[in-house]
Amino acid sequence: MGSPDDNRLRFQLRFTPARVVRRKKDGFVSEEIRKNFASDNVTPICPxxxxxxxxxxxxxxxxxxxxxxxxxxxxxxxxxxxxxxxxxxxxxxxxxxxxxxxxxxxxxxxxxxxxxxxxxxxxxxxxxxxxxxxxxxxxxxxxxxxxxxxxxxxxxxxxxxxxxxxxxxxxxxxxxxxxxxxxxxxxxxxxxxxxxxxxxxxxxxxxxxxxxxxxxxxxxxxxxxxxxxxxxxxxxxxxxxxxxxxxxxxxxxxxxxxxxxxxxxxxxxxxxxxxxxxxxxxxxxxxxxDVWLKNAVHANAMAQRLVDGLRRHAAAQMPYERQSNEVFVILPDLLLKDLEEAGYGFYRWPTPEGVPGTLIRLVTSYYTRPEDVDALLAEIAA
Amino acid sequence: MGSPDDNRLRFQLRFTPARVVRRKKDGFVSEEIRKNFASDNVTPICPxxxxxxxxxxxxxxxxxxxxxxxxxxxxxxxxxxxxxxxxxxxxxxxxxxxxxxxxxxxxxxxxxxxxxxxxxxxxxxxxxxxxxxxxxxxxxxxxxxxxxxxxxxxxxxxxxxxxxxxxxxxxxxxxxxxxxxxxxxxxxxxxxxxxxxxxxxxxxxxxxxxxxxxxxxxxxxxxxxxxxxxxxxxxxxxxxxxxxxxxxxxxxxxxxxxxxxxxxxxxxxxxxxxxxxxxxxxxxxxxxxDVWLKNAVHANAMAQRLVDGLRRHAAAQMPYERQSNEVFVILPDLLLKDLEEAGYGFYRWPTPEGVPGTLIRLVTSYYTRPEDVDALLAEIAA
Amino acid sequence: MGSPDDNRLRFQLRFTPARVVRRKKDGFVSEEIRKNFASDNVTPICPxxxxxxxxxxxxxxxxxxxxxxxxxxxxxxxxxxxxxxxxxxxxxxxxxxxxxxxxxxxxxxxxxxxxxxxxxxxxxxxxxxxxxxxxxxxxxxxxxxxxxxxxxxxxxxxxxxxxxxxxxxxxxxxxxxxxxxxxxxxxxxxxxxxxxxxxxxxxxxxxxxxxxxxxxxxxxxxxxxxxxxxxxxxxxxxxxxxxxxxxxxxxxxxxxxxxxxxxxxxxxxxxxxxxxxxxxxxxxxxxxxDVWLKNAVHANAMAQRLVDGLRRHAAAQMPYERQSNEVFVILPDLLLKDLEEAGYGFYRWPTPEGVPGTLIRLVTSYYTRPEDVDALLAEIAA
Amino acid sequence: MGSPDDNRLRFQLRFTPARVVRRKKDGFVSEEIRKNFASDNVTPICPxxxxxxxxxxxxxxxxxxxxxxxxxxxxxxxxxxxxxxxxxxxxxxxxxxxxxxxxxxxxxxxxxxxxxxxxxxxxxxxxxxxxxxxxxxxxxxxxxxxxxxxxxxxxxxxxxxxxxxxxxxxxxxxxxxxxxxxxxxxxxxxxxxxxxxxxxxxxxxxxxxxxxxxxxxxxxxxxxxxxxxxxxxxxxxxxxxxxxxxxxxxxxxxxxxxxxxxxxxxxxxxxxxxxxxxxxxxxxxxxxxDVWLKNAVHANAMAQRLVDGLRRHAAAQMPYERQSNEVFVILPDLLLKDLEEAGYGFYRWPTPEGVPGTLIRLVTSYYTRPEDVDALLAEIAA
The missing domain is CATH 3.40.640.10 (Type I PLP-dependent aspartate aminotransferase-like (Major domain))
Incomplete structure (x- = not known):
């Protein structure tokens, strides 16, 4: 769309959206593993x-x-x-x-x-x-x-x-x-x-x-x-x-x-x-x-599942308490590079000076499934 | 929606939208006769x-x-x-x-x-x-x-x-x-x-x-x-x-x-x-x-069908040449009242002084069918 | 001042401000004859x-x-x-x-x-x-x-x-x-x-x-x-x-x-x-x-003096009744050229089609004296 | 002027402008001692x-x-x-x-x-x-x-x-x-x-x-x-x-x-x-x-004279180096009250917490004379 000279989005150059689309599940022809944690607005319309x-x-x-x-x-x-x-x-x-x-x-x-x-x-x-x-x-x-x-x-x-x-x-x-x-x-x-x-x-x-x-x-x-x-x-x-x-x-x-x-x-x-x-x-x-609230309850639960998993990784630092569907975590740069190569989507955030690694944001949604969180955690653990 | 003191729409008080919804046709559960000629934005999304x-x-x-x-x-x-x-x-x-x-x-x-x-x-x-x-x-x-x-x-x-x-x-x-x-x-x-x-x-x-x-x-x-x-x-x-x-x-x-x-x-x-x-x-x-153009060709044809029919009515005056999907026509006020009571939707326009009747706008669209135009013409003829 | 590419003022190119400044009168070192009728804002500050x-x-x-x-x-x-x-x-x-x-x-x-x-x-x-x-x-x-x-x-x-x-x-x-x-x-x-x-x-x-x-x-x-x-x-x-x-x-x-x-x-x-x-x-x-009102009374009187004089010229057409300190008059183009060459200042206005000459505006002020009006009238008569 | 409900000026309520106007000096009928240090815009037009x-x-x-x-x-x-x-x-x-x-x-x-x-x-x-x-x-x-x-x-x-x-x-x-x-x-x-x-x-x-x-x-x-x-x-x-x-x-x-x-x-x-x-x-x-620069040189010199005098007072704290015509100084509240009662004008500024006294701004100008500074310093010393 539009003008090529626009600097479009925050940290865009580093963002590689997940593109592995294979089979039908819960009403969507969709990714086998949903790897895009960039935002809750990368999702489709709920059924x-x-x-x-x-x-x-x-x-x-x-x-x-x-x-x-x-x-x-x-x-x-x-x-x-x-x-x-x-x-x-x-x-x-x-x-x-x-x-x-x-x-x-x-x-x-x-x-x-x-x-x-x-x-x-x-x-x-x-x-x-x-x-x-x-x-x-x-x-x-x-x-x-x-x-x-x-x-x-x-x-x-x-x-x-x-x-x-x-x-x-x-x-x-x-x-x-x-x-x-x-x-x-x-x-x-x-x-x-x-x-x-x-x-x-x-x-x-x-x-x-x-x-x-x-x-x-x-x-x-x-x-x-x-x-x-x-x-x-x-x-x-x-x-x-x-x-x-x-x-x-x-x-x-x-x-x-x-x-x-x-x-x-x-x-x-x-x-x-x-x-x-x-x-x-x-x-x-x-x-x-209460679709909006049910979707929110689910998204929050997925974020908590993510937090619970991340806590098991020594390198992961979480500066804020998880209170909604956003998880902020500092992870080593090499790991982030691996995640991106594996097709995961997320945004980098300005990181406090002196801290090793980079602060990223992982957002869950109604569209995130437990297996998607687990796959991400497994990728981080690997 | 919203504030009750807003004077919402041009001529709104006179507008009675068609509400006769009965059966399925060409993909829509829809009005038997489509009587809303108020605008081409009263229509549904095309298939x-x-x-x-x-x-x-x-x-x-x-x-x-x-x-x-x-x-x-x-x-x-x-x-x-x-x-x-x-x-x-x-x-x-x-x-x-x-x-x-x-x-x-x-x-x-x-x-x-x-x-x-x-x-x-x-x-x-x-x-x-x-x-x-x-x-x-x-x-x-x-x-x-x-x-x-x-x-x-x-x-x-x-x-x-x-x-x-x-x-x-x-x-x-x-x-x-x-x-x-x-x-x-x-x-x-x-x-x-x-x-x-x-x-x-x-x-x-x-x-x-x-x-x-x-x-x-x-x-x-x-x-x-x-x-x-x-x-x-x-x-x-x-x-x-x-x-x-x-x-x-x-x-x-x-x-x-x-x-x-x-x-x-x-x-x-x-x-x-x-x-x-x-x-x-x-x-x-x-x-x-070329869906957009095909829809336009159809809408124009329906407008022309309307013009052709209106020309047969002595009381109908059309101040502008029909060149798209809008038809402007001056009709007697009693007739307009009858049309509204029959469920037809259209907007009144400021009418030149000294002219008997009122200028109205009739708009056709991809959604208008020949039978809808004919029904309107029949209503006018009646 | 400023940017040379600005098209600064309405009709500016045709406007030649009066510049004949010679001697002191009523508190001002000033023009012998005040020839600038372009506006009531070309004037100095009143005493x-x-x-x-x-x-x-x-x-x-x-x-x-x-x-x-x-x-x-x-x-x-x-x-x-x-x-x-x-x-x-x-x-x-x-x-x-x-x-x-x-x-x-x-x-x-x-x-x-x-x-x-x-x-x-x-x-x-x-x-x-x-x-x-x-x-x-x-x-x-x-x-x-x-x-x-x-x-x-x-x-x-x-x-x-x-x-x-x-x-x-x-x-x-x-x-x-x-x-x-x-x-x-x-x-x-x-x-x-x-x-x-x-x-x-x-x-x-x-x-x-x-x-x-x-x-x-x-x-x-x-x-x-x-x-x-x-x-x-x-x-x-x-x-x-x-x-x-x-x-x-x-x-x-x-x-x-x-x-x-x-x-x-x-x-x-x-x-x-x-x-x-x-x-x-x-x-x-x-x-x-009441300085503001006295100044206005004087300016109006000077405008009326101008109107009275212009009425004696066959070529002068005044489309509006003089009710304040502005006089609108249509004068022959040759005459206007002569006035400008004589150092008079005024603005040209869009002139109705088919009328010979050009509509100009002459504005008087507290600063306009009877002799200034008379000099202008004499110039027009000449 | 205008609306009584406007909260007009920063710290206005505490500001008491100097009003002691007595005799002519250097072209001005003016205050004997110029006591208004509120700003360099309280001054008259320079000659x-x-x-x-x-x-x-x-x-x-x-x-x-x-x-x-x-x-x-x-x-x-x-x-x-x-x-x-x-x-x-x-x-x-x-x-x-x-x-x-x-x-x-x-x-x-x-x-x-x-x-x-x-x-x-x-x-x-x-x-x-x-x-x-x-x-x-x-x-x-x-x-x-x-x-x-x-x-x-x-x-x-x-x-x-x-x-x-x-x-x-x-x-x-x-x-x-x-x-x-x-x-x-x-x-x-x-x-x-x-x-x-x-x-x-x-x-x-x-x-x-x-x-x-x-x-x-x-x-x-x-x-x-x-x-x-x-x-x-x-x-x-x-x-x-x-x-x-x-x-x-x-x-x-x-x-x-x-x-x-x-x-x-x-x-x-x-x-x-x-x-x-x-x-x-x-x-x-x-x-x-170079009137503008000469006025500035004078104003700065008056500010420096003020700084030099203030340095002799143990209670005066100056958080910024004097580099122009503004002097910021923290003075005891009782003293400030006395100054205001003596007719001095100045603005209070937000004062860092924990500091005794209040931060005020004193501004000099082309209009400030050595005797005005000295009078203020004497008042402070008293």
Whole structure:
């Protein structure tokens, strides 16, 4: 696709995708061993979502969301989250985060977030584009989680700077975050309390919300609005969809004015599908029978199986606790080269100085099977 | 979906979508009579594209376009358009137009277009958003087509205004345009010649390019770059896809610098799918065996069948020549009410003053069958 | 200054500024005959404003508006306009209009204005930049004035377009406008009434407000908020200042929420002077003893003197009634050439087809003397 | 001025401006003792600039820069900087920095700078606004200076992130910077070399360039383009002007394409004065007889006098070396209270934890006299 001079992807040159495709299994013509641990977005569409796309492909319906599937979204999400919500489907996570934030802050405002946040590091400047130049003000952390004690001093300093600094109007948190770790509902609630006290609204980037909930063992409600979250980017793509996320406003006095004209923001940013039913169908399929949560439980279990195996290798160092479906591990460079030659896919991460080896990220998904994890562990052991 | 206070759609309140769904026919469980003529985007996904989505759903592949389907796009489009191209898939037409234009003009620049153009009237301000506030400078016309003689005076006046007016840097044309009429390749070439002489690049909004080509009987090459078009928004959704358009750069000395970093613009606007294969698969399916053109030929024929029938009704006035798959017709208000009660879907359009009745738009598609047209005509005759 | 490739100014090549500078008169070392009628911004600073700048240049004071002169602005403007106001000084009219409009409309919104409006034709796209891509939706007119009867249909069509069209949230009027004509307070009030009924706020571009008030013979209050104006761009530069305009919010229920954080908008757009007293001093000097209005009365009288003289020339055609300090007149091309050779400065305007000669604009100011007008008339008569 | 709910200025509540104004001295009716050390922008206009404003106020001249003063800028600045330049006057430093950066980076790009940089901390988000949402990527430092060894790793990481991170296209340095320290020409040259190797252009925020040059004892050329600087924000306001900065492009192969249409950017951002001569006159007056540098030499000497005096006080801790006209000193809180009660003006700064007292900033200027410094020192000693 497109321009040859684009430096396309982080660490791309080192990434060799697995290509061994042989036989049919669980509905897919697929790799014998699934060796691509680069991300949970290298996966196909899960069977339930694909079935929903096929089922939705019947007859003429109103475009731009004037269809029955779309009309049922608010109610269905409301049931899952046990509260009144307004749901806006969007194909990509970057767009969902960005358009959500654009409703929470003025162009002269700012969003407070962790320095490692996806919105700051991995979305190509989309939040700043959608927010018309509003600023991300970042707090560094060791593990990707904003520590509540660090927030009040930043807000105080921001207030003291007056008009010289963009005014912080929202707090954006990621659950599970970029290092695979997870906020407890108590910490979320504490952060939300501080935010609300300072007139900030709270946004949750939930691209991997299911994995976080699966880890915490709490309900979607407990992990979001009951902990003070105002607006959620609900992640569907990594949970098994083709391309489907949703901005979910939990209705309250703070969110009602913010969501005014939100559909205009979606249209104006090119995110409104004319054949909108196919966006809604994916989301409904994920909610149906808790597919998104079941997929997350499975992905987490596969990540734990990987961690358990890696712990048996002296050379493997894991700097973060495994709390979702991402495993960060430092492995010797020679071993990594062997893995790549064996067809395994993963991303290298910046590695702390002085440590022998390289930090890599291994991501599991609904599509990862125990035998795939075991094969990788065997390859590492060999 | 979403906010109840949004005034969602043009003339929405009057629109009653057809809901009579009964039995299986040509692959769809579908309406016995397809009564929704509101747009070519109320239709389902055509069988070839759906098959391609299913076929693409196998195994892990690189994300963000690092997959074999995406890698084949440039070559495949190059074959169809008989020249070297760079292709960037995008889910919606609004985003495709807008991100394309953002590469052609500076934020302090302007785009020249017809006043009726989709980018000016129907995209919710997306072009201005993507272009960071660059201006659309519009020329009025009777039939939605920019008349070449009107262009040089506007460019002269723009040049004379110097820095007081945003500098026009691109000409955007729509083919087929909002009134369903079509530029001849000669007129396109004349407009492109004028544009290039004044250092403007030429963008073609081809949301219904197939319908225009089907009407003109010319090749994709003759209807685009051979007539001077530099950048095309290739329309897939209305041609039968789920959600798939493409920005196609025809490579030449003007376009090569403009497309630099184009993928960054796509990522930054939230348009880059992680599971990118499913965007590419749709486009490839449309090109395979000329599905897009065959669908367009069929849609045009259905529109002509409709025109032929309407001509037999004294009350029906058709202000524009039918040249694609859109039919504009003025019908008595009582008749329109009857049609709506019978379940027919269509949009009302602003009607010239003093004319009895109301101007409506009837759009056909690959999904419209002769019996559907005949049923509508019979309803009108009744 | 700067880049040689910029096409700097409208009709610049034909403009030869008067350069005959000889002797001192009324405080200025100045041209014997003042021949530059190109604009009211080719003039020097009027004596009262210059005296105020010198007077303000004493001692250290707080920066960014924390000075006594600035602190007195709200009260002083409040006296002149006979109501409670919030005043924000800004150096240029383009910035004042643009930052004002950015507070009245959302980025997904639109401003309704006359097609000839300065914000649409002469500000280099600044309104769109400051409004983050919000759109100007323009109504054509014969004389630069929005006709009240044309407004409701545009608002109705905009509402019916729903999310497909940016929502019109403000009406911007120009007083006096680009063709030198002036709204009556009754017409202003009628336009404001329509605007407010549709939830639009009303902005008045008053770069030449003094000239309009001088023509109408009404008070500043009658010509603005009593006629429904919510926000005014108060023009100081053309009235005699060096570089000083002001955004004036007339406080009411509509404007109070809009002006929230307005100072942030000013800072963020680079318009906040650190040595702010020198901006405020200019404005206060104009208000003191009604200098701005006296200057306007004089400028208008000089324009009328010019009109009276031109009427005696058969070849002179004046398409618009003289209502402020701008005179539009069609004169034979040979005569214009002679005027330029004699050192006269003026701008050519696009001339209606079929008319012999060229339309030019002659602008008078506080700095124009009767003998200057008479000299020009004599030159034309010769 | 304006809205009462704006939180206007950093630490404003603690700031009590000196108000003791008594008698005439050196041209000013002024404070007996000048007690306002809050900033170098609390000062009046220096006599040479005021004289130039008065001198420029003669006769009609072309507007928007079509005047002789403006026409002479390129040559005059070229003499001072000993190279070919293109000069664009702008009233405020925030606007000068922001419009300059907007020419150096694409909206999808980024600027690399020190975390403490004025563009990051003190300009209310103006750079992001002017750059249409391009990002500031910041490097932390101890003393406000980017350390050359920290740059390559950031550029490497940025390149590896590919399209996921906005591409760094410019390096912005501040001279003298926010902590009053100064880059040596060698360090500047080293930073520029790294930047140019990576296709970054180099911007210098020279709001206090004169103070830096005065400290370094090098020529303007040695301190800028000979050390690799491509574009300079030349600071005039703090050097004695009313409101006058300039964007200075040092012409080379990198800058020539970047400055294309730069005047359009100035107009579009509302920064183009119609009575442009008064902006140019200020700058010319500063250059004439090296007024800007002489003022800087004096200001620096006054700062050194202050440092010398403070060193005699055991309680005074100065964390940074005095290299320009800013003195940072930690003083006991009781003393600060006494100083404020005595009418002294200064800003409090965030103070490192565990240190007794508070960090304050004391700024000297052309307007500070030895007796003013001595009076302050005496007050502290008392």
């Amino acid at each position: 339930e979502v694909m079935a929903a796309l096929i089922a939705a492909n019947e007859g003429s319906v109103g475009s731009y969301g004037e269809d029955d599937l779309t009309r049922s979204l608010n109610e269905r999400f409301g049931e899952v989250f046990e509260t009144e919500v307004a749901v806006f489907p969007i194909a990509t996570g970057t767009a969902a985060n960005s358009v959500a934030l654009s409703a929470l802050v003025s162009p002269y405002g700012a969003v407070l977030c962790d320095e490692s946040a996806h919105i700051n590091m991995d979305e190509g400047g989309a939040p700043e584009f959608y927010m018309h130049g509003a600023k991300l003000i970042c707090i560094p952390s060791a593990d990707g989680k904003v520590d509540p004690v660090t927030v009040p001093p930043v807000l105080k300093s921001n207030a003291e700077s007056g008009i010289l600094s963009p005014v912080i109007q929202a707090l954006s948190l990621t659950q599970a975050n970029e290092w695979g770790t997870v906020y407890s509902p108590d910490t979320l609630a504490e952060l939300s309390r501080i935010a609300h006290e300072h007139d900030l609204s709270v946004h949750l980037d939930g691209a991997r919300l299911g994995n976080a909930l699966a880890h915490l063992g709490c309900t979607p409600a407990e992990g979001t609005w009951k902990a003070g979250v105002d607006v959620l980017s609900f992640g569907g793509t990594k949970a098994g969809a083709m391309a489907a996320e949703a901005v979910v406003f939990f209705l309250n006095d703070r969110t009602r004015p913010l969501m005014k004209n939100f559909l205009r923001r979606i249209k104006r940013s090119g995110n409104l599908w004319s054949k909108h039913r196919f966006l809604s169908a994916q989301l409904l399929a994920l909610l149906q029978n | 070839e594209v759906m098959a391609a989505l299913i076929a693409a759903n196998e195994g892990s592949v690189g994300s963000y376009g690092e997959d074999d389907l995406t890698r084949s796009l440039n070559e495949r489009f190059g074959e169809v358009f008989e020249t070297e191209v760079a292709v960037f898939p995008i889910a919606t037409g609004t985003a495709a137009n807008s991100v394309a234009l953002s590469a052609l003009v500076s934020p302090y620049g302007a785009v020249l277009c017809d006043e009726s153009a989709h980018i000016n009237m129907d995209e919710g301000g997306a072009p201005e958003f993507y272009m960071h506030g660059a201006k659309l400078i519009c020329i009025p016309s009777a039939d939605g087509k920019v008349d070449p003689v009107t262009v040089p005076p506007v460019l002269k006046s723009n040049a004379e205004s110097g820095i007081l007016s945003p500098v026009i840097q691109a000409l955007s044309l729509t083919q087929a345009n909002e009134w369903g009429t079509v530029y001849s390749p000669d007129t396109l070439a004349e407009l492109s010649r004028i544009a290039h002489e004044h250092d403007l690049s030429v963008h073609l909004d081809g949301a219904r390019l197939g319908n225009a080509l089907a009407h003109l009987g010319c090749t994709p090459a003759e209807g685009t770059w051979k007539a001077g078009v530099d950048v095309l928004s290739f329309g897939g959704t209305k041609a039968g896809a789920m959600a798939a358009e493409a920005v196609v750069f025809f490579l030449n000395d003007r376009t090569r610098p403009l497309m630099k970093n184009f993928l960054r613009r796509i990522k930054r606007s939230g348009n880059l799918w992680s599971k990118h294969r499913f965007l590419s698969a749709q486009l490839l399916a449309l090109l395979q065996n | 009262e404003v210059m005296a105020a700048l010198i007077a303000a240049n004493e001692g250290s004071v707080g920066s960014y508006g924390e000075d006594d002169l600035t602190r007195s602005l709200n009260e002083r403007f409040g006296e002149v306009f006979e109501t409670e106001v919030a005043v924000f000084p800004i150096a240029t009219g383009t910035a004042a209009n643009s930052v004002a409009l950015s507070a009245l409309v959302s980025p997904y919104g639109a401003v309704l204005c006359d097609e000839s409006a300065h914000i649409n034709m002469d500000e280099g796209g600044a309104p769109e930049f400051y409004m983050h891509g919000a759109k100007l939706i323009c109504i054509p007119s014969a004389d630069g004035k929005v006709d009240p009867v044309t407004v409701p249909p545009v608002l109705k069509s905009n509402a019916e377009s729903g999310i497909l069209s940016p929502v019109i949230q403000a009406l911007s009027l120009t007083q006096a406008n680009e063709w030198g004509t002036v709204y009556s307070p009754d017409t202003l009030a009628e336009l404001s009434r329509i605007a407010h009924e549709h939830d639009l706020s009303v902005h008045l571009d008053g770069a030449r407000l003094g000239n309009a008030l001088a023509h109408l013979g009404c008070t500043p209050a009658e010509g603005t908020w009593k006629a429904g104006v919510d926000v005014l761009s108060f023009g100081g530069t053309k009235a005699g200042a060096m570089a000083a305009e002001a955004v004036v919010f007339f406080l009411n229920d509509r404007t109070r929420p809009l002006m929230k954080n307005f100072l942030r908008r000013i800072k963020r757009s680079g318009n906040l002077w650190s040595k702010h007293r020198f901006l405020s001093a200019q404005l206060l000097a104009l208000l003191q003893n | 040479e600039v005021m004289a130039a404003l008065i001198a420029a106020n003669e006769g009609s001249v072309g507007s928007y820069g079509e005047d002789d003063l403006t026409r002479s800028l390129n040559e005059r600045f070229g003499e001072v900087f000993e190279t070919e330049v293109a000069v664009f006057p702008i009233a405020t430093g925030t606007a000068a920095n922001s419009v300059a950066l907007s020419a150096l980076v694409s909206p999808y790009g980024a600027v690399l700078c020190d975390e403490s940089a004025h563009i990051n901390m003190d300009e209310g988000g103006a750079p992001e606004f002017y750059m249409h949402g391009a990002k500031l990527i910041c490097i932390p430092s101890a003393d406000g200076k980017v350390d050359p060894v920290t740059v390559p790793p950031v550029l490497k990481s940025n390149a590896e992130s590919g399209i996921l991170s906005p591409v760094i296209q410019a390096l912005s340095l501040t001279q003298a910077n926010e902590w009053g320290t100064v880059y040596s020409p060698d360090t500047l040259a080293e930073l520029s070399r790294i930047a140019h190797e990576h296709d970054l252009s180099v911007h210098l925020d020279g709001a206090r360039l004169g103070n830096a040059l005065a400290h370094l004892g090098c020529t303007p050329a040695e301190g800028t383009w000979k050390a690799g600087v491509d574009v300079l924000s030349f600071g005039g306001t703090k050097a004695g002007a009313m409101a006058a900065e300039a964007v200075v492009f040092f012409l080379n192969d990198r800058t020539r394409p970047l400055m294309k249409n730069f005047l359009r950017r100035i107009k579009r951002s509302g920064n183009l004065w119609s009575k442009h001569r008064f902006l140019s006159a200020q700058l010319l007056a500063l250059l004439q007889n």
